[in-house]
Amino acid sequence: MSKSFKNLIRDMPAKRQEQIRQKAETLKDQMFLSELRKALELTQGQLAETMHINQAAVSKFENQSDLYISTLRKILISMGAELKIIAQFPHANVEITQFNDISDAL
Numbered sequence: 001m002s003k004s005f006k007n008l009i010r011d012m013p014a015k016r017q018e019q020i021r022q023k024a025e026t027l028k029d030q031m032f033l034s035e036l037r038k039a040l041e042l043t044q045g046q047l048a049e050t051m052h053i054n055q056a057a058v059s060k061f062e063n064q065s066d067l068y069i070s071t072l073r074k075i076l077i078s079m080g081a082e083l084k085i086i087a088q089f090p091h092a093n094v095e096i097t098q099f100n101d102i103s104d105a106l
Contacts, residue, residue: 033075034062040079050078069099 009017031039037047044058051058051074061067061075073083085096 032062037062037079042079047075047078051075073099 009020012020037044044055044062048055048058061071067075069083069085076083083099085099087094087096
């Protein structure tokens with residue numbers, strides 16, 4: 001007989017439960033573009049229509065590991081988001097604003 005995941009977690013030591021909770025929180029804040037699109041309940045076709053491109057182009061950039069900042073910004077704007085580039089240093093975060101003017105051209 002199988003156990004539910006909830007019961008498996010409940011039976012683990014408290015330290016392990018906390019490790020799992022922290023990892024889940026980290027993963028929740030990190031997504032591939034395709035996962036983000038799916039979480040927003042958008043199909044590739046719907047996103048393509050919003051961006052005025054074809055569905056194959058959406059598939060292509062979802063599978064790329066290297067995108068232009070302007071392309072990433074267009075994708076995110078089409079999903080209803082805003083792109084911010086943050087440099088994370090040990091004691092401070094700095095928003096890089098050099099690329100903000102690009103959105104005016106969209």
